[in-house]
Amino acid sequence: MRREVQQEELLRVPVHMKLHYRFPAGAHYERFFKEMKETGRIMGVRCPECRRVLVPPRPVCGECFARTEEWVQVGPKGTVVAYTSICFSFIDLTTGKPRPIPYGAGLIQLDGAYSAINHILEEGDPGKLYIGMRVEAVLKEKREGNIGDILYFKGIEE
Amino acid sequence: MGKRAAIIGTGQTNHCSSREDVNEMELVYEAATAALKDAEMTIKDIDAVVLANMELFEGRALPDMWCGEGAGAFMKHAFKISTGGTSGTSGAISGYYHVASGLFDRVMVVGFEKHSEGDASGGMALTDPFWDRHIAAAAIGNFALSVSAYMADRGVTEEQSAKVAVKARRNACNNPHAHLQMPDLTVKEVLESPILAYPVHRLEMCPQSDGACAIIFASEEIAKKRCPRPAWVRAAVTRHDHIYLGEVKNRLSTMRSLREAAKAAYEIVGIKEPLKEFDVAEIYDPLTYAEIAWYEALGFCKDGEGGMLIDGGVTQMDGELPVNPSGGVISTNPVGASGTIRVAEGALQIHGRGGKRQVPDVNLALVTGYGVYCWSDVLILSSKPY
Ligand SMILES: [Zn+2]
Numbered sequence: 001m002r003r004e005v006q007q008e009e010l011l012r013v014p015v016h017m018k019l020h021y022r023f024p025a026g027a028h029y030e031r032f033f034k035e036m037k038e039t040g041r042i043m044g045v046r047c048p049e050c051r052r053v054l055v056p057p058r059p060v061c062g063e064c065f066a067r068t069e070e071w072v073q074v075g076p077k078g079t080v081v082a083y084t085s086i087c088f089s090f091i092d093l094t095t096g097k098p099r100p101i102p103y104g105a106g107l108i109q110l111d112g113a114y115s116a117i118n119h120i121l122e123e124g125d126p127g128k129l130y131i132g133m134r135v136e137a138v139l140k141e142k143r144e145g146n147i148g149d150i151l152y153f154k155g156i157e158e
Numbered sequence: 159m160g161k162r163a164a165i166i167g168t169g170q171t172n173h174c175s176s177r178e179d180v181n182e183m184e185l186v187y188e189a190a191t192a193a194l195k196d197a198e199m200t201i202k203d204i205d206a207v208v209l210a211n212m213e214l215f216e217g218r219a220l221p222d223m224w225c226g227e228g229a230g231a232f233m234k235h236a237f238k239i240s241t242g243g244t245s246g247t248s249g250a251i252s253g254y255y256h257v258a259s260g261l262f263d264r265v266m267v268v269g270f271e272k273h274s275e276g277d278a279s280g281g282m283a284l285t286d287p288f289w290d291r292h293i294a295a296a297a298i299g300n301f302a303l304s305v306s307a308y309m310a311d312r313g314v315t316e317e318q319s320a321k322v323a324v325k326a327r328r329n330a331c332n333n334p335h336a337h338l339q340m341p342d343l344t345v346k347e348v349l350e351s352p353i354l355a356y357p358v359h360r361l362e363m364c365p366q367s368d369g370a371c372a373i374i375f376a377s378e379e380i381a382k383k384r385c386p387r388p389a390w391v392r393a394a395v396t397r398h399d400h401i402y403l404g405e406v407k408n409r410l411s412t413m414r415s416l417r418e419a420a421k422a423a424y425e426i427v428g429i430k431e432p433l434k435e436f437d438v439a440e441i442y443d444p445l446t447y448a449e450i451a452w453y454e455a456l457g458f459c460k461d462g463e464g465g466m467l468i469d470g471g472v473t474q475m476d477g478e479l480p481v482n483p484s485g486g487v488i489s490t491n492p493v494g495a496s497g498t499i500r501v502a503e504g505a506l507q508i509h510g511r512g513g514k515r516q517v518p519d520v521n522l523a524l525v526t527g528y529g530v531y532c533w534s535d536v537l538i539l540s541s542k543p544y
Contacts, residue, residue, distance in 0.1 A: 017217070
């Protein structure tokens with residue numbers, strides 16, 4: 001069923017777009033990002049029903065369909081529960097430029113939190129990463145109020 | 159329980175990395191006309207059309223509008239399902255619901271994707287703007303994260319993973335529609351292909367394909383009249399898990415949504431020993447490690463024994479339960495169609511129209527879909543209506 005055509009004969013219509021969006025964070029995420037920006041503290045919320053501490057701090061617990069109100073400080077130390085080393089070029093969506101490879105990425109369970117968050121690991125060599133590795137969040141000096149205020153997680157000795 | 163419904167016809171395009179000879183509407187038309195021909199119907203026979211597509215990849219809003227006419231939706235009841243990787247299976251489940259409701263008798267579902275037109279990694283990255291975009295690394299990055307935990311938890315090896323890739327690409331050689339057909343692929347070659355994200359090699363991941371697939375569902379009366387061996391839908395279940403990757407801890411090890419969907423579907427049909435009772439399975443395997451994890455989540459074996467199934471050849475074409483005779487998603491992946499293809503391939507096996515990839519005497523087929531990192535669909539198709 002395939003039409004026989006030479007590549008150079010094909011008509012293609014190229015489109016390049018620059019689009020603009022803005023996303024209101026909502027009260028919970030706003031508090032999380034403001035707290036991290038102003039005090040460097042990482043906060044989670046506890047579900048009143050299942051008592052799980054959620055990070056990101058969602059206004060509604062998905063499992064219980066209950067509003068979350070109780071704020072709890074978590075981290076900045078945590079444990080790597082999954083890791084990888086990214087070896088293919090991928091656009092950093094905050095800069096529009098490819099992130100230098102390879103780099104480490106992990107799921108980090110912050111101390112005191114039920115859920116883990118995915119973030120960048122300072123260590124990019126998979127031979128040096130392991131599950132159960134203890135890490136600590138390294139924050140930016142000049143914070144802007146987004147998740148990029150955590151630069152990465154670095155390995156720590158305890 | 160709804161009214162009985164069956165799949166009576168399927169149609170697919172030939173899937174490949176780039177179908178630049180057609181636009182998306184023509185691609186959809188190819189699959190729709192193939193399915194109508196298979197069911198010996200014309201578009202006049204169709205009451206309703208369901209389209210399935212992962213919208214953002216082609217950067218075009220309202221794909222149901224631009225492609226609807228190609229699927230014969232003009233002046234018919236028509237709408238679109240878009241749930242990431244599960245779009246195709248959820249679209250099929252929607253088609254089934256239409257007929258099972260008793261409100262429609264003949265429904266066509268068309269899943270489609272034209273990866274070559276756009277930017278799939280970009281589309282994947284348009285996720286939650288607060289948490290995910292700073293660190294997004296497409297499907298591969300997400301998977302690789304889970305693979306490390308799965309390997310540590312269950313002791314699955316790189317060799318076992320590579321064997322899944324070899325099985326898939328060899329099975330694909332029997333499927334004239336498949337994208338990656340590699341008859342001579344070896345475990346060594348898979349493990350020597352470049353690492354995309356540790357420990358996942360390029361040849362362990364699904365490709366990006368252009369392609370479309372259509373399925374025709376019919377009510378009991380019409381199915382019995384028009385199809386010598388209808389593929390009856392005996393169960394169709396969908397489950398969605400939490401939204402953030404980090405909350406679906408031990409994702410491949412637990413795969414809660416797939417486990418729960420399978421449990422519910424097995425209960426409806428009365429399946430106790432899936433490995434023995436199913437004659438064939440077409441499961442949505444986005445990468446090799448996932449296929450092994452799904453063996454466990456689907457109850458083909460105990461947790462921790464998935465690697466042994468591939469070592470023992472149990473899921474090969476001549477094994478106890480052939481998994482993905484079509485070559486699976488690892489061989490062919492036009493995302494919006496990938497789930498629809500699973501359903502079509504399961505139905506094809508019951509119709510007995512599988513050609514070189516036909517498994518002998520198929521009466522019960524298991525089909526799954528997988529979306530984002532934690533959504534699952536399970537369908538059970540049977541040669542018997544009850
Ligand atoms: Zn809760």
